[in-house]
Amino acid sequence: MxxxxxxxxxxxxxxxxxxxxxxxxxxxxxxxxxxxxxxxRQSIPFILAMLGAILLAFGAMTYVAANWQGLGKLERLIILGGTMTATYATAAVLFARAMPAYAQAAVLLGTALFGVNIMLVGQTYHMSAQWPDGILLWAVGTAIAALVVPSRPALALAILLFGLWSFGVTSLTDDPHLPYAIPFVVLLTAAWIWKWRAGLHLLAISFLVWSAINLAFFVANRDWDETHLFTLYVLIAVAIFGFTKIRSKYVFETALTRYGLFALFFSFFLLQLSGGAKETEMGWLIMVGVFASFCTLAIVLALISDNLRLMDAGVLIALALLAIAAPYLIEKGGYVAQYAYSAFYIGLTVWAVDYGLENDDRFFVNLAFTAFGIEVLWIYFTTFSTLLDQAIFFIVGGLILIVSAVVLERVRRQLLTADGGES
Amino acid sequence: MRTAVNVVLVLAIQLGLLGYMIWDRMLILQAGVPVELSVEPVDPRSLFRGDYVILTYKISQLNTNTLEGDDTFERNDLVYVELVKGLEEWEAVALYQELPATPATDNQVFVKGRVHRAYLRSNVAAPVTDLGTDTPQIDRPDGESDQSGLELSIKYGVESYFVPEGEGRALEDARNEDRMSVLLAVAKNGTAAIKQLIVDGEVYHEEGLF
Structure with a gap:
């Protein structure tokens, strides 16, 4: 809670x-x-100040795009340095006058203007280097501001910029981008020391997205099938969920477990959509071995710490085994295997509801029902669309959706109410 | 008060980073070897950066088989292109993975670029039918036709020229009539910067230091 x-x-x-x-x-x-x-809670003036800073930053970008031609090079450079200096000077004065909320807004605006200035200097001197280089410079400057001031809004911007930089490099080179780990660890350390929950959430989301994208590029470079990729996703999700349970009652435990659950649903949903794999290379088997070892270690440690029920461990092990077997089973079993994996996915939602009720976590219950609804929709669209003509398809679909929504919501409320009453 | 001082420190660092960008560019413009290249611009539009013209040079597309030096390049690799001043214009004569130690003469320069795309051309000549062939022909300096080798698309960091809004069209017209060239300044480390934009043999725009 x-x-x-x-x-x-x-x-x-x-x-x-x-x-x-x-x-x-x-x-x-x-x-x-x-x-x-x-x-x-963040005060309304603070939120307004932040929104104002963001609007001013967008205004500066628009100004760069529309009005730069009327100015000489020296004038442009003076404006560049002048606006940034004025903004940071304002921030310094506001800090000195004990108005930290507005000062933080000014720092955020300063970091945004730093990015605008990088673009404008590049434009003034007709530089067209690879765009991630510019983003990297912006990210470094913003991270310095975040750590030196210190500034949480600047840290948030730095997290986003380093993520964008890494994505840019990956998309240009088609290779996984491991140097992202360096700024990630630095920013994570800062957010951890500051005990800043929003920053830690942002970092957790960034890491999940980065992992998914980079692993996809890694697999694509080896011409492995999508099922191979999604198997690795599931194993990583199992490991994440398991590792979140190796200790109890620690800061961020609930949030990390929820991320683990989301990763489980996301990865297994993709797996059941995939079409199997004709060939499996030794490299993939080695990776599976490594990730499966992580899963085993996490589950064993969680069981030893008595923070995971036997049933939960069984579900995680079953998910891992199903994922490892997926390339072969789905390839050989075809539609039958895919429907079997759909059934396993629905089984996962049932377990998540049980886990949520057991641990008094409504997020698990709500996410499980959402996942179940998405699965029902997918089954409906992929099966009945080929059996029914278009009008009947939509009419029947609409009725099923409405009835399902009412029934599901009623069941969900009953479950949560019953659990609340017992506790 | 300490936080206010920290803010000033951040400002100094960020201004320093921007200043380095400008200083580096000024050094190239001031001391770089001038190299004039003909170009083929187009006129797209960027959301945040105003109007600009994309400049494509003859050296933007090179084939390893027609040039000396190294033959093995992959996407995103650094490449140093050796240019030699010919009778009419500068021409690429060799490709290297690293900057050669040999100092460049007045009529020789190494330009640093990055491989944007790299793909193999087939050694087997495409069959000629009534419909003709889609396989592009590469003209060698000696006049022979060659379809083999590694085709490289190279970016030198001088492919954008920012112009006042609306002027891109006029430059595109100059391109269409083959009336445009660019004077680059090339530093000893191979970094290039746009020094002049030339239309009809006249300087259309010159990059001053300030």
Whole structure:
């Protein structure tokens, strides 16, 4: 449960306990004090200041595109340095006057202007180097701002820019881009030390996207089939989920487990869509061996730490084995095998609902129902579209969707209500 | 107060990075070897960077079989193209994976580029039918036709020329009538920068230091 939600729930409970004479008002005050102040929320002025900074940055870019020709080279360079200097000077003054929210907005604007200036210098001197080089320079400057000031908004921008840089290099070279690990570790360390949840979320998402893209390029370079790729995705997802459970009650545990679940659904959904593989190379088998070892290690450690039920471990092992066998089974079994994998996918949703109810995590239940709905849609579109004519297809589909939506939502609410009542 | 000082430090670092970009370019424009090349521009539009003309040079498309030096290149590799001043214009004579140690003479320069695409041409001549052949012919300097070798598309970092909005069309017309060339400045390390844009033999635009 998020901390803010917990405090609000605690306040409601305390009122009920006082009314029932379970605790005294003095005890209630002590309880609330030890629970800590409510989670600080970003103020409206701060959000407005950030949005204003972003709008100003876009305005600067548009100005660059539309009005640069009227200015001489020296004038342009003076404007470049001047706007950036004025922005950072404003930030410094705002920090000195103890107005950190507005100062952070000014820092974000400064980093955005730094990027605009890189583009404008490139334009002024007719440079047309590979575009990721420019993004890298922007990202480095932004990361320096984030770490030196320090500035969370700048760190967020740096995370996005380094991701964009890595994607740019990968798309230009068609090769996985491992140097991304260097800025990633630096930014991760900063976000971890600052205990900045939003930054850690952004980094987790960046890492998942980076992994998926780079592994896809790695597999494509070897002419392996898509099923080979999706098998590796599933194994990585199993390993991620397992490793999140090797300890209990640590910061970010809930979020990491949710990312693991999302990765499981995403990867297994792709796997069941794939068409198998005619040939399997030794290189792929070696990779499977490595990732399967990670999965085994994670599951064993999670079981030892008593943070994973036997049933959960069984599901993870089954997913890994199904993924490893997929290239062969789907190739040999054809449609029958694909439908079998669809059934396994639905089994995964059932497990996720059970896990969510057991661990009081509604995200698991909601994601499982979403995944189930997407699966039903996919089955409907891929099977009945060939059997029914178009009008009946849409009418029947519409009815099935409406009835399914009502039934699913009712079941979901009943499950959550029943679980809430028990606890 | 300490944070305010940090902000000033960040500003100094970022201005330093921008300053290095400008300084590096100024050095090339000031001391680089001038190399004039004919071009074939087109006129696309960039969302954030205003109007610009894409410049394609004869040395943007080279074949390893028609040139001396190294033969093995892959996409994204660095390539140093040796240019020699001919009677009419500068011509590519060799390709190298690394910058040659031999100092360039007044009529010789090495330009650094990056392989954008690399693909093999078949050694087997395409059959000639009534419909003709789609296989492009490569003319060697000695007049022979050759269809083999590694075809390289090379970028030198001087493929964009930014112009005031609307002027791209006029330059495109000059391209169509074969009236345009570019004077590059090439540094000793092979980095090239656009020094002049020349139309009808006249300087259309010259890059000053400031």
């Amino acid at each position: 998020r901390r803010g939600a917990y405090i609000r729930q605690l306040k409601r409970d305390i009122e009920a306990w006082i009314a029932a004479s379970v605790i005294t008002p003095q005890q209630a005050e002590e309880m609330l004090r030890t629970a800590g102040p409510p989670e600080t």
